Amino acid sequence: MISRKTLVLLVLALLVVGAGAFALARKIQGPVVEVVRMQAGAFEHSIVVSGRVQAPNRIEIGSVITGRVEKVLVEEGAIVTPGQPLILLEASELKAALEQARAAEGAAQMRVASVRELSLPQSNDAVVQAEAQLRFAEQEYRRNRELRDKGFVSEARLQDLERLLAVAKSQLEAARTQAQAQDTRGVSAREAVVREREARAARELAASRLAQTTIRASLPGTVLARAVEPGDIVSPGKRLLVVDSSSETRLTAQIDEKNLPYLKAGQEALASSEAFPDRNFKAVLYYVSPGVDTTRGSVEARFRVPEPPSYLRADMTVSIDIGVGRRDSALTVPAEAVREAGNTRTVQVVRDGTVHSRKVETGIRTGSRYEILSGLAEGDSVVLTRGMEDGARVRTQEARR
Numbered sequence: 063m064i065s066r067k068t069l070v071l072l073v074l075a076l077l078v079v080g081a082g083a084f085a086l087a088r089k090i091q092g093p094v095v096e097v098v099r100m101q102a103g104a105f106e107h108s109i110v111v112s113g114r115v116q117a118p119n120r121i122e123i124g125s126v127i128t129g130r131v132e133k134v135l136v137e138e139g140a141i142v143t144p145g146q147p148l149i150l151l152e153a154s155e156l157k158a159a160l161e162q163a164r165a166a167e168g169a170a171q172m173r174v175a176s177v178r179e180l181s182l183p184q185s186n187d188a189v190v191q192a193e194a195q196l197r198f199a200e201q202e203y204r205r206n207r208e209l210r211d212k213g214f215v216s217e218a219r220l221q222d223l224e225r226l227l228a229v230a231k232s233q234l235e236a237a238r239t240q241a242q243a244q245d246t247r248g249v250s251a252r253e254a255v256v257r258e259r260e261a262r263a264a265r266e267l268a269a270s271r272l273a274q275t276t277i278r279a280s281l282p283g284t285v286l287a288r289a290v291e292p293g294d295i296v297s298p299g300k301r302l303l304v305v306d307s308s309s310e311t312r313l314t315a316q317i318d319e320k321n322l323p324y325l326k327a328g329q330e331a332l333a334s335s336e337a338f339p340d341r342n343f344k345a346v347l348y349y350v351s352p353g354v355d356t357t358r359g360s361v362e363a364r365f366r367v368p369e370p371p372s373y374l375r376a377d378m379t380v381s382i383d384i385g386v387g388r389r390d391s392a393l394t395v396p397a398e399a400v401r402e403a404g405n406t407r408t409v410q411v412v413r414d415g416t417v418h419s420r421k422v423e424t425g426i427r428t429g430s431r432y433e434i435l436s437g438l439a440e441g442d443s444v445v446l447t448r449g450m451e452d453g454a455r456v457r458t459q460e461a462r463r
Contacts, residue, residue: 092455095447097412098396099460100440105394105433107387107426109324113315113333115378116364120286123148123303125296127274136303138288139375142279148303149290151275160272163265170258192234199223199230283307286376311370313345315382316360324386324426325350331365331384335374343371345382387426393434399444400424400432409438410445410452417445417454 129151136148203223209215287304296302313333317325329347334340345365354361365382367374400422401408408419422437438444446461 092415092457094459095412095417095445095450095456096461097443097445097458098399100393100395100434100438100442100444102391102393102440105389105392105428105431106385107324107389107428107433109317109321109384109386109428111315111317111363111382111384113313113363113365113380113382115335115374115376115380116312116314119283119307121281121283121305121307122301123277123279123305124298124300125149125151125274125277125302126298127151127271128295128297129153129275131290131292131294131296133292134288134290136285136288138285140285141283142285142305143282144279146279147276148279149277151277151296153272153275156268156272156275160265160268163261163268167258167261167265170254170261174254174258176254188237188240189234192230192237196227196230196234199227203227277302279305281305281307284376306376311367311374313365313367313380313382315363315365316355316358317350317363319354319359319361321386322350322361325361325363325384329384329386331382333365333367333380333382336379336381338371338373339381341371341373343374344368347384389433392425393438393440394431395434395438395444396446397427397430397432398448399446407432410450411438412443412445412456412458415455415457417450417452417456419452 131149132152133150134148135150136142142148203220203226206215206220206223210217210220283305285303286306288302289304290296290302325347327348327350331345331347332342333345334342345367347363348366349362349364351362395409399409401410401419406421407424408421410417411420412418420437423435425433425435427433443458445456450456
């Protein structure tokens with residue numbers, strides 16, 4: 063009969079032998095490695111870049127006169143329309159100046175009217191009367207000259223009529239000179255008209271300066287920045303507001319020059335802001351710079367946003383996913399499975415429990431995956447675990463990704 067002690071020793075021996083056999087089996091079979099099984103499927107090539115919301119038409123708004131701010135009528139983010147008042151300056155002194163200019167213009171207009179309506183008719187009457195007197199003197203002179211030739215009138219009488227004719231001519235000339243002085247073409251009238259024009263110009267200047275106390279939007283847009291408060295003293299050249307007057311929202315991004323072959327106008331993209339990463343919106347590529355930034359090795363790309371979300375703001379950081387190609391059926395592998403040595407790319411595959419390196423030709427890369435053009439086939443098990451040597455015995459475990 064086996065003693066209790068012998069039985070315990072026998073069990074321990076069996077455990078040791080079993081563990082050794084298990085370890086030997088594991089050593090023979092090799093370690094567990096993660097693999098992905100190749101399977102053809104739809105593959106979309108996209109380029110993901112970081113960009114910003116662009117404000118291409120920033121307009122700095124200021125005052126053209128010096129004054130004190132009475133009211134600021136808009137806040138940052140406000141939507142403005144052409145002609146909308148934005149800032150009001152104190153205007154009491156300019157209002158008084160305009161009233162004075164209007165009064166001066168009214169007085170000048172009355173002076174011109176007085177010259178035209180009162181002085182001119184009187185002067186014209188004097189001219190008419192002098193012309194009638196001259197015609198009578200000429201008729202008398204001609205009639206008496208004929209009578210003298212016939213011997214009925216003396217020479218002395220004719221000389222008296224000549225003197226009267228000369229006086230009539232002189233009086234007509236004087237009347238005409240006086241009328242011309244009172245006419246709008248005369249000196250006095252011209253002075254009145256000049257005064258009226260000067261008064262009108264002064265009134266227009268006063269009205270213009272008063273209008274400048276209301277600073278208005280010249281174009282539609284969005285207020286990006288406000289640098290003024292009520293009570294501030296402003297002067298020409300000082301920036302008070304910054305308005306984005308662009309009629310559409312745009313994005314701009316720097317894209318690695320190696321992606322140039324895949325970019326063309328009209329490509330659609332999905333974008334999201336860092337502030338709202340779960341809210342995607344559409345963008346359309348419309349411009350790729352013809353030049354390359356040599357310091358960064360990149361090109362500038364610009365996108366239009368047909369339906370911008372309300373939360374977008376100028377200079378906001380966005381992520382842009384550009385769809386540049388699609389394959390309905392393609393083999394792809396995770397980028398971590400591809401080993402690069404110069405211009406050669408290889409992957410490791412497991413065949414009959416043994417690791418083998420295989421040279422592959424890759425196509426486009428999107429995000430974390432490579433397209434495989436040659437070197438692999440459907441059903442191949444591609445190793446993801448790093449550090450495995452060719453020829454090593456391994457056991458496989460499909461990766462969950």
